[in-house]
Amino acid sequence: MTALPMIHSTEVAAAKAAGKPIVALESTIITHGMPYPQNLEVARQVENDIRAADVTPATIAVIDGTLHIGLDDAQLQLLAQAKGVAKLSRADLAACMATGGTGATTVAATMIAAHLAGIQVFGTGGIGGVHRGAENSFDISADLMELAQTPVTVVAAGAKAILDVDKTLEVLETQGVPVIAVGQDAFPAFWSATSPFKAPLRMDTPAEIARAHHMRGQLGLPGGQLVANPIPLDDEIPAPTLAPIIAQAQKDADSHGIRGKAVTPYLLQRIFELTEGRSLTANIALVRNNARLAAKIAAELMALSRDTGN
Numbered sequence: 001m002t003a004l005p006m007i008h009s010t011e012v013a014a015a016k017a018a019g020k021p022i023v024a025l026e027s028t029i030i031t032h033g034m035p036y037p038q039n040l041e042v043a044r045q046v047e048n049d050i051r052a053a054d055v056t057p058a059t060i061a062v063i064d065g066t067l068h069i070g071l072d073d074a075q076l077q078l079l080a081q082a083k084g085v086a087k088l089s090r091a092d093l094a095a096c097m098a099t100g101g102t103g104a105t106t107v108a109a110t111m112i113a114a115h116l117a118g119i120q121v122f123g124t125g126g127i128g129g130v131h132r133g134a135e136n137s138f139d140i141s142a143d144l145m146e147l148a149q150t151p152v153t154v155v156a157a158g159a160k161a162i163l164d165v166d167k168t169l170e171v172l173e174t175q176g177v178p179v180i181a182v183g184q185d186a187f188p189a190f191w192s193a194t195s196p197f198k199a200p201l202r203m204d205t206p207a208e209i210a211r212a213h214h215m216r217g218q219l220g221l222p223g224g225q226l227v228a229n230p231i232p233l234d235d236e237i238p239a240p241t242l243a244p245i246i247a248q249a250q251k252d253a254d255s256h257g258i259r260g261k262a263v264t265p266y267l268l269q270r271i272f273e274l275t276e277g278r279s280l281t282a283n284i285a286l287v288r289n290n291a292r293l294a295a296k297i298a299a300e301l302m303a304l305s306r307d308t309g310n
Contacts, residue, residue, distance in 0.1 A: 005097060006116065008058075009070030015056035016118070019306075021298035023050050024069075024114035024122040024152070027061040027104035029287065030076070031085040032265050033125075034280060040080035042284050044073075046291045050123070053295035060113045062088060065100035069117040079104065087261060089142045107154065108146035111224065120213065120301055121153050123294030125287045126160040126190045127226065129168030131263060132250060139263065140171065148175035152224040153213045153301075155294040157231050157286040158188035158195070161239075162246055162267045165195055173200065178216075178225045180209060182293065188230035191282045192239040199228055206293065210300035214308070229293050235285035237278055245274045 008016065015022050025046060030039045047057040058070040061079055068075065079085065086096050086103035093112060096103040105113060107127050114122050128141025147154065159168045169187065172179050181187055181199030189195035203209050209227055216225070230236075249270035258266045271279045 004067070004116070005065055006067040006069065006113075008117065009068065009072055011056055011072075012058045012070035012117075019302070020054075020056055021121075021295070021302040022056045022058050022119050023291065023294045023298050024110055024117075024119045025050075025057055025059040025291070026107060026110040026122075026124050027059055027071075027079060028087055028106050029125060030059075030079050031082065031104040032087055033268075033283070036080050040077060042287070043076050043080065045284075046123075046288055049288050049291045050295045053292065053299065055295040055298050057291075058114070058117070058119060060105050060110050062086075062093070062096050062101065062103040062105070064102060065097050067097060067113055067116075069113065069119070090146060091142065107143040107156075108141075111146050111150045111152045111154065114152050115150050120151070121155070121294050121298040123155045123287075123291040125156060125283060125290065126158060127154065127156050128264065129159040129163040129165070130171055132162075132164045134164060134167060137259075139260070144168070144171050144175060144177070147172065147177045147226055148223045150224055151217065151222065153209065153227060153297060154224055155227045155229055155290045155297065157190050157290060158228045159190065160264065160268075161190040161192060161242060162249070162264065162271070165189060165197055169197055169200070172226065175223070176221075177223055178212065180212070180225060180227050182209075182227060182229045184230060186230075188228050189239055190286065191231065191237045191242060191279055193230040193233055193236045195239065206296035207300045209297050210304050213297075213301060214304050227293070227297070229286075229290050231282060231286040232289055235282050235289075237275065237282050242271075242275075245271055248274060
């Protein structure tokens with residue numbers, strides 16, 4: 001049987017050997033989320049936010065057919081400047097690796113890779129979900145089904161605000177995914193700290209979230225947790241300000257016939273234009289905020305594992 005083409009970076013390998021906590025990071029934010037060199041600067045900032053908590057970051061990507069768990073700075077630079085990088089989810093991760101391709105991992109693919117590498121916590125921006133008009137398009141992100149089957153705690157600022165948040169929460173409930181708002185009852189809406197929707201669960205500390213993750217494992221329940229961490233109020237764009245902007249962006253996408261994987265990047269770019277860059281500033285703030293919380297959860301989970309011996 002051929003060994004899985006997977007490599008741990010020197011930093012991640014050292015952390016695993018020393019029993020230190022690790023946080024997984026996706027790579028589509030680098031390749032598809034923002035322009036160079038800002039994407040590289042943000043990738044470094046997010047990694048350093050995690051290191052500041054004495055936790056090791058593991059940015060995940062496929063490079064020339066090999067799954068990398070953690071990237072060194074040269075690889076980060078390579079990815080940040082690369083053109084035509086594939087956007088990998090559950091459906092195309094294996095194909096990219098089998099054909100020697102290079103691809104950036106979405107939430108779903110990052111969860112798969114993190115679980116393979118024994119990493120239990122993943123910090124990202126926002127998850128994918130049910131797109132508006134899904135009753136006609138059936139456009140539902142694979143992220144939701146991944147949360148239902150892969151035991152990784154995902155820290156995000158809720159679902160991306162371009163989605164149908166109500167339907168996204170319904171699908172997560174149907175799939176048995178715990179949705180935990182941090183420090184508030186309302187489910188956060190990505191660029192906005194709150195939404196009209198109540199989160200099914202609320203927890204106020206990283207230790208509580210870590211204990212819930214650990215208990216799911218003890219119960220033998222499949223799947224992970226979605227930790228919905230609100231963007232700091234000083235960095236948010238209020239929902240009433242965003243609503244007409246998102247509606248305009250969606251209208252533009254429909255008029256241009258944008259479909260499938262192209263929808264999310266198109267909408268994010270259009271909203272960036274309509275907000276004159278405010279959406280990107282908020283996006284960076286929330287990603288860094290999520291990374292800091294993910295690091296605290298990973299540290300608590302490692303301490304819990306040591307205390308319980310499993």
